[in-house]
Amino acid sequence: MTRVDVEVGVAWKTVLSGVFALIMTSLPQPVSCADSASGVPAAGPIDSAQRPGLPKLQIVRELQTPGPVSSMLWSSDGNKLAASSLISGADIPGARGAPGMHIPSPFGSLITIWDADGQVFRKLQRPQPFFQVLDTFAFVAGNKQIVAPPSMQSNILAFSVFDIDTGEIIQEVAGSHPDRPRNVNAATVVAASPDQSLLALTFGRALAQPVALYSTRDWSKLADLPDGPQNGAQRPNVLAFSNDGKFLAVGRGDRIAVIYDLGLRQVIQRIDVFPDRLGGASAIAFSPDGSMIAVGSGSLAYGYRLPSGSTETVPPHDLVRVFSTKDGSRIAVYPKPFYPAYGVAWSPDGRFLAFITGYRKLHLWDPFRPDASELAIDLSAGPDSLALAFSPDGKQLAVGVGSNVRLFSVTQ
Numbered sequence: 001m002t003r004v005d006v007e008v009g010v011a012w013k014t015v016l017s018g019v020f021a022l023i024m025t026s027l028p029q030p031v032s033c034a035d036s037a038s039g040v041p042a043a044g045p046i047d048s049a050q051r052p053g054l055p056k057l058q059i060v061r062e063l064q065t066p067g068p069v070s071s072m073l074w075s076s077d078g079n080k081l082a083a084s085s086l087i088s089g090a091d092i093p094g095a096r097g098a099p100g101m102h103i104p105s106p107f108g109s110l111i112t113i114w115d116a117d118g119q120v121f122r123k124l125q126r127p128q129p130f131f132q133v134l135d136t137f138a139f140v141a142g143n144k145q146i147v148a149p150p151s152m153q154s155n156i157l158a159f160s161v162f163d164i165d166t167g168e169i170i171q172e173v174a175g176s177h178p179d180r181p182r183n184v185n186a187a188t189v190v191a192a193s194p195d196q197s198l199l200a201l202t203f204g205r206a207l208a209q210p211v212a213l214y215s216t217r218d219w220s221k222l223a224d225l226p227d228g229p230q231n232g233a234q235r236p237n238v239l240a241f242s243n244d245g246k247f248l249a250v251g252r253g254d255r256i257a258v259i260y261d262l263g264l265r266q267v268i269q270r271i272d273v274f275p276d277r278l279g280g281a282s283a284i285a286f287s288p289d290g291s292m293i294a295v296g297s298g299s300l301a302y303g304y305r306l307p308s309g310s311t312e313t314v315p316p317h318d319l320v321r322v323f324s325t326k327d328g329s330r331i332a333v334y335p336k337p338f339y340p341a342y343g344v345a346w347s348p349d350g351r352f353l354a355f356i357t358g359y360r361k362l363h364l365w366d367p368f369r370p371d372a373s374e375l376a377i378d379l380s381a382g383p384d385s386l387a388l389a390f391s392p393d394g395k396q397l398a399v400g401v402g403s404n405v406r407l408f409s410v411t412q
Contacts, residue, residue: 053412054352054364054375057397061118061407069400070108071136072343072387075143076196080121080164081398082113082139082146083387083405084131106133111148113164118407124162128153134386138192138199140216145170147199147216149187155180159187159201161219173219175203176212184209191239191248192216198262200248202236211236211250213262225250225260227267238281242290247325249293251281257295259325271328273321283344283355292331294322294353294367296341320344320355322367332367334374343387347410348394356385362399379406 065085072083087105107129115121130151131137137148144164150157156178161171175185183206191200199214210228214221229235229252238251247268248260255277259269273281273295282298297319305311319341320334344355352366360379379385379401387400390410397408 054366054373055347055410055412057362057364057375057377057408057410059406060396060409063112063114063118063405063407065112065403065405066110067108068104068403069385069387069405070131070133072389072398072400072405073137073139074389074391074398075139076194076392077143078392079116080113080139080143081389081391081405081407082111082137083398083400084108084111084135084137084148085403086133087129088403107131107152108133108135111137111146111162113146114405122164122167124148124164124167126151130160132188135188136190138190138196140192140196140199142196147190147192149190150182152182152186154186155182156185157182158185158203159190159199171219173214176209176221177207180207183207189236189239191241193241193245194243195245198222198245200239200241202239205232205235208232208235211239211248211260223265225265227258238284240284240286240293242286243288244290247286247290249284249286249325251284251295253280255280257281257284257293257323259293269325269328271323273323276318282340282342285344285346285353286325287346288348288350291325292322293325294320294344294346296320296344296355298340298342319357320353320365322353334363334365334367342385343389343400345388345390348390348392354388354390354397356388356399360385360401362388 065083067085067088070084070086074081086108108131109126109129111124112120113122124146128151131149135149137146140147146162146164147159148162150160150172156174158173158175160169163170177184183204186204187201188204189202197216199216201212203209208229208231210224212221213223234252234254236250236252240249246262248262250258255272255274257271257273258267261268274297277297279298281295283296285294318333318335321330322332323330341355341357344353346353352364355363362377362379364375366373379399385400389398395410397410399406
């Protein structure tokens with residue numbers, strides 16, 4: 001049999017011709033100890049018999065946005081929830097009475113912020129798009145500001161800073177390459193440290209660049225992290241800070257996850273997280289105690305050409321994996337076949353993982369039980385969900401479902 005490229009079901013991640021795209025709770029903690037050399041907590045033994053079961057989810061609220069939800073984030077105090085949404089896209093009529101199709105837009109120009117009661121607190125909107133699908137943003141300044149990618153009309157800017165109370169842009173920071181276009185200078189992934197004093201950013205897709213660190217006090221660039229990408233295949237895709245802010249995990253396009261000690265500004269761990277996959281990480285997250293990282297892959301289904309000439313579609317397996325940050329060893333794998341994983345997140349108590357996959361399926365998974373205990377919920381028919389986020393207290397889980405944000409209560 002011959003393997004052939006067959007992309008199935010996840011058009012959100014496919015970019016066409018550089019201009020357009022088809023995008024489609026108190027509970028026992030794992031035992032851990034500190035590694036004396038690196039300072040990274042080590043994943044300890046898990047007594048699965050003592051672990052309670054997975055929680056129950058109940059829908060408590062549905063928040064609406066004008067277009068598909070692309071990324072989502074709670075403020076650190078849990079009082080606000082923000083979501084970026086894409087422009088609604090375009091409908092293309094079918095020929096001669098045939099069914100038409102909807103082409104989603106890969107661009108967005110709106111971040112909606114809700115308060116704790118689900119009321120719209122502020123809309124951060126620009127006349128022209130300022131982010132693409134899967135670009136992210138961050139709360140800073142004690143949750144009074146949001147850092148986001150800059151306007152697509154600017155070539156030289158790295159990021160913009162919005163004041164949440166007024167909705168106005170109060171700061172714009174130039175990129176490091178004033179002679180290059182937006183797809184070099186503009187931030188794509190924006191992550192803030194837990195104390196919101198530090199930004200980690202990745203930049204435009206046209207040039208392989210290291211992850212950069214910026215101060216949120218004066219918006220100065222502090223450093224480019226070492227051992228950056230040498231080519232486009234090694235470009236950093238996703239970022240995550242540890243809860244104590246001492247470490248940064250970077251998921252790259254070449255399947256490698258790199259963990260940096262931010263105090264030393266050096267690599268302390270390099271893990272080949274998907275040696276058996278063509279693509280790299282689509283999501284990455286530290287466990288609350290910092291002893292593990294969970295990574296998700298955006299690998300697509302593939303097909304084999306059979307002797308008969310037909311094609312057999314094979315869904316990918318093992319797309320969510322858990323690794324020790326101390327030694328890089330693999331701790332657990334979600335073994336079942338499913339479509340690409342996005343929005344992988346640990347519950348704040350560290351008991352389980354939540355992730356969403358193609359065709360809007362939400363999974364809760366306990367990676368420490370021998371039977372790989374899980375709960376899977378069909379959110380609705382349709383294309384991918386791309387974002388989810390736990391509230392800081394772990395009592396709510398927000399999930400992007402098309403153009404809505406669905407809020408679940410999380411109870412044992």
